[in-house]
Amino acid sequence: MDGTIIKKNSSLAEYLFHQGTNYNAQEHLGCHRTDSGYVFRVWAPGAESIGLLSDFTNWENGVPLVKESEGGIWSITFDTEKSLEGLPYKYRIIGRGGDHLKSDPYALRFECPPKNASIICTDISYKWKDAAYLRKRKNDAEKSKPINIYEVHTGSWKRRDVPSLSSDFPECNIDKGFLDWRTLADELSKYVSEMGFTHVELLPITEHPYDLSWGYQVSGYFAPTARHGSPADFKYFVDRMHSHGIGVILDWVPAHFPRDRHGLFEFDGGPLYEYQGADRMEHAGWGTRFFDVGREEVQSFLISSAIFWLEEYHIDGLRIDAAASMLCLDYDRAPGEWIPNIYGGRENLEAVAFLRKLNTEVFARFPDVIMAAEESTAWPMVTRPVHDGGLGFSHKWNxxxxxxxxxxxxxxxxxxxxxxxxxxxxxxxxxSENYIIPVxxxxxxxxxxxxxxxxxxxxxxxxxxxxxxxxxxxxxxxxxxxxxxxxxxxxxxxxxxxxxxxxxxxxxxxxxxxxxxxxxxxxxxSFTPLFEDDFxxxxxxxxxxxxxxxxxxxxxxxxxxxxxxxxxxxxxxxxxxxxxxxxxxxxxxxxxxxxxxxxxxxxxxxxxxxxxxxxxxxxxxxxxxxxxxxxxxxxxxxxxxxxxxxxxxxxxxxxxxxxxxxxxxxxxxxxx
The missing domain is CATH 2.60.40.1180 (Golgi alpha-mannosidase II)
Structure with missing residues (x-):
């Protein structure tokens, strides 16, 4: 496949991406296998030049990408019969502020932290065995079923005494003893089922550089963390849970991201994924940057991530972390540190529109999943339908x-x-809302x-x-x-x-x-009075x-x-x-x-x-x-x-x- 054909076939995907309505953006951006090799695409409108660095290029300077359009998407195509799967790569972006080494925001796999390169991974296929579970989930969607969630941090539920030798990234386990996804799946699914829980909710398992962030400072929105193994291993985890009748909910973080230099932070040398104004850009207490959810390309990025986990990994629900920090302009800010909206209020109108858009798209595709909000204020109508003026979530933490x-x-x-x-x-x-009562x-x-x-x-x-x-x-x-x-x-x-x-x-x-x-x-x-008419x-x-x-x-x-x-x-x-x-x-x-x-x-x-x-x-x-x-x-x-x-x-x-x-x-x- 030559570059001209790639550009022609991808024009609609690029148009929708810039409109904020490409909800499968990872199928266009990132690294993909072609008939004759591989194509790499990255969005960096402020870049002056971009080089691809890997074992098959020059790690010092890399091979230059070509700017496809004024929208800021750059690409390079490699014609090769040789498989490049499993090789690490980064982008070297020359732009505002100088020289920046960046991971691929759309990578499906990363090196195990503390390393942070993206991994070429174009095949994450898996032979699922959960068709009966998914049919039951669909059939039960209109029924009032019990929801009893076991919240889990996968890195500390249990650990190994001896490092894992089965993981694709055994160095992850040398000092910390993380269980691999398959071992964790076998042990956790049996335990949770016996204990009578209906779901597990995982603290963020999307790739993140810092263990002590508990996963809430995400660098890879399309990749399960390599700490526990490969994408196929995580699919086994979900499949195994489903075989025991246990749903899987992921904590998902669309509010903010870390300042790590290899990640989304000032990706092309200046604010790109984050807000540009100082009144909205940073959360000082967390040391993170807020997503600019009013920007169309960021909407495509985030909603694509949500859809990806529900579709590709058969996830049963998402819990949206820190929703209050998105909705309130004055969240954790003193007077004078924030600017009111156009109506003089504290509501972040762009975040309201984004969350409604997110829930509308998710439930259009997956009407039988859970979308829960961690919303710590008295924001009204969080779990009311969008067409009634609500945010459209199915549940809210009480x-x-x-x-x-x-x-x-x-x-x-x-x-x-x-x-x-x-x-x-x-x-x-x-x-007033459809509540989940948490410990x-x-x-x-x-x-x-x-x-x-x-x-x-x-x-x-x-x-x-x-x-x-x-x-x-x-x-x-x-x-x-x-x-x-x-x-x-x-x-x-x-x-x-x-x-x-x-x-x-x-x-x-x-x-x-x-x-x-x-x-x-x-x-x-077992007893319907305890759950059937909860709301x-x-x-x-x-x-x-x-x-x-x-x-x-x-x-x-x-x-x-x-x-x-x-x-x-x-x-x-x-x-x-x-x-x-x-x-x-x-x-x-x-x-x-x-x-x-x-x-x-x-x-x-x-x-x-x-x-x-x-x-x-x-x-x-x-x-x-x-x-x-x-x-x-x-x-x-x-x-x-x-x-x-x-x-x-x-x-x-x-x-x-x-x-x-x-x-x-x-x-x-x-x-x-």
């Missing part, structure tokens, strides 16, 4: 819920009655303490209070997310340079907590919202068929007698008691069923609640048979109340 609860749980129980509204206020806005990585680092260590009290109290809180969180409206290590109550804060403290499972309290989270997760997935008042009603003197709240969760689950929470370390009214008299099954011995409790609620009593015309349940305890109850039918002895969820329980419910299939258990 960061306010977590912050309120951490304040409540760390408070001396004697004084909790003074901040009782921390328990109830979330229901004032619970249905995230951000809340277990930098002196904030792990979740178990946030709990007020002595050792025993911390565990009982954490079980009560998790039961409260899983019963409240909204999808769920737990950061790794929370499930077994790791006391140490998360350290991205060390694996989780799995040895804690040698201690009974931590082993019992893991068993509790596993049981809670399977209950959540409207039809699925929730208070029983007792203001029993502040005893630190008690109780409510009903309800599915769309009217089946109900009664949920009671006691956030005080002393026992108390508690009565509440129910609609129907009769027998009620105790589906969950966090005080069960198998979970590390004292077993003070020993019965598996409880009968209502009459108080005038009311049907009343009266029970003694142990300190720091949660209870789920459901009405039993008069002729209902007891559940079979076989535990179809794979959970081994000792409390009769758990055995009777969890031994049902999910379909049967939905008939609450």
């Amino acid at each position: 960061m306010g819920f977590a912050n309120d609860m951490y304040e409540y749980l760390s408070c001396d129980p004697y004084f909790r009655h003074t901040i009782h509204e921390k328990l109830t206020f979330p229901m004032m806005y619970a249905f 995230s990585h951000d809340e277990v680092v930098h002196g904030k303490k792990s979740l178990i260590d946030k709990m007020y009290g002595e050792y025993e109290d911390k565990f009982s209070l954490m079980r009560t809180y998790l039961s409260f969180m899983y019963a409240m409206p909204g999808r769920k997310l737990l950061f790794m290590g929370t499930e077994f109550a790791q006391f140490r804060e998360w350290d991205s340079e060390r694996e989780l403290e799995w040895f804690m499972l040698d201690y009974p309290k931590h082993r019992e907590m893991q068993h509790f989270v596993k049981t809670l997760s399977h209950i959540y997935k 409207s008042w039809d699925g929730f009603s208070w029983i007792d919202a203001d029993r502040r003197s005893d630190n008690i709240v109780s409510f009903i969760r309800r599915d769309r068929s009217g089946r109900e689950l009664y949920c009671v929470f006691h956030f005080s370390p002393v026992s108390v007698d508690y009565s509440f009214s129910v609609q129907k008299g009769g027998r009620y099954e105790i589906l969950l008691s966090t005080d069960a011995v198998e979970f590390g409790g004292k077993g003070n609620i020993s019965q598996s069923e409880i009968n209502t009593e009459k108080a005038g015309t009311d049907n009343v349940i009266t029970m003694t609640l142990p300190g720091n305890c949660a209870v789920y109850l459901r009405k039993l039918g008069g002729g209902r048979k007891k559940a079979a002895d076989t535990d179809k969820t794979g959970i081994k329980t000792t409390n009769p109340s758990q055995n009777k419910s969890l031994n049902k299939s999910s379909k049967e258990a939905g008939n609450v």
Whole structure:
């Protein structure tokens, strides 16, 4: 293929790229195999000259690229029968500010950090085995399904004692012991499935130069990090997760990028991917540059990246990091450091338009994926459709819920009655958005303490209070997310340079907590009142919202068929007698008691069923609640048979109340 034909066939792709509507820009830019060799294309409108540096050229000066058009795309074609796959390359860009060695923004693969050259990689094909999973995902798109996410940092979930020899880049593992994608896939998929999670959410696995950024300072928006292996290895990871019925969500970072000289930073010698004005260019606290999402070529770049992961890697959703920093011109800026928009407001109108454009395009192609926003302000209508004036996300993290609860749980129980509204206020806005309630990585680092260590009290109290809180969180409206290590109550804060403290499972309290989270997760997935109507008042009603003197709240969760689950929470370390009214008299099954011995409790609620009593015309349940305890109850039918002895969820329980419910299939258990 000669250069003239390449230019002719690529003119539409280039036109759309400059219009901000080429959503497969990586198919035009970057490195590609042709019939007779390879073609390299890069966008650098401010460059005076560009050289391609690699083993097959001259690393000192390289081979010059030709400027294709006034739009700033440069290219070079190599006619060769020899494969160049796997060779490193960079661009030497002469422009504003002198001489710049740059990686390819559209590269599909990179050297393992701390090296930073792009790798020639034009074939990332893989024989997928997840067709049945994807069909089910599509068929379930219109249904309300449980979402229970396990948030994972792939570099510190587990590590090797001995460096990997199977990775394509074994030097990545010499000192740090990163698991390769295939080993990680085999171990993590089994664990997550057994624990009852529905999805994993990976902290950014796009290529990044600095380990301690946790992946949030991205240099390669089309490449999985080489720390764990090749693109094919990562596809195996996703495929393996899907084989266990586990969805994969990626943290994706369209807000900002690092100042590393080999990356997007002043790519052609001056601001290109970043904003040009000082009022928008940098985030001083993070030391990064903000993407100029109002520029059409940047829109093509970023939306192409999002589509690429969903399409090429079969990813099930994206969590958009730091959305608030994009939307608010005054984000982390003092007065005088930002300029209002044309209407005098603080809203970044270009970012609003970009996020709407992103979500519109994603859902047009993939209506069955998750698009979640980390939006920490009270920005309205984040999860409302674009055609209704919203941003178009499917979900938003409920960061306010977590912050309120951490304040409540760390408070001396004697004084909790003074901040009782921390328990109830979330229901004032619970249905304004489609929320995910997180216990995230951000809340277990930098002196904030792990979740178990946030709990007020002595050792025993911390565990009982954490079980009560998790039961409260899983019963409240909204999808769920737990950061790794929370499930077994790791006391140490998360350290991205060390694996989780799995040895804690040698201690009974931590082993019992893991068993509790596993049981809670399977209950959540199996009982439709806990998830089917998460986003409207039809699925929730208070029983007792203001029993502040005893630190008690109780409510009903309800599915769309009217089946109900009664949920009671006691956030005080002393026992108390508690009565509440129910609609129907009769027998009620105790589906969950966090005080069960198998979970590390004292077993003070020993019965598996409880009968209502009459108080005038009311049907009343009266029970003694142990300190720091949660209870789920459901009405039993008069002729209902007891559940079979076989535990179809794979959970081994000792409390009769758990055995009777969890031994049902999910379909049967939905008939609450």
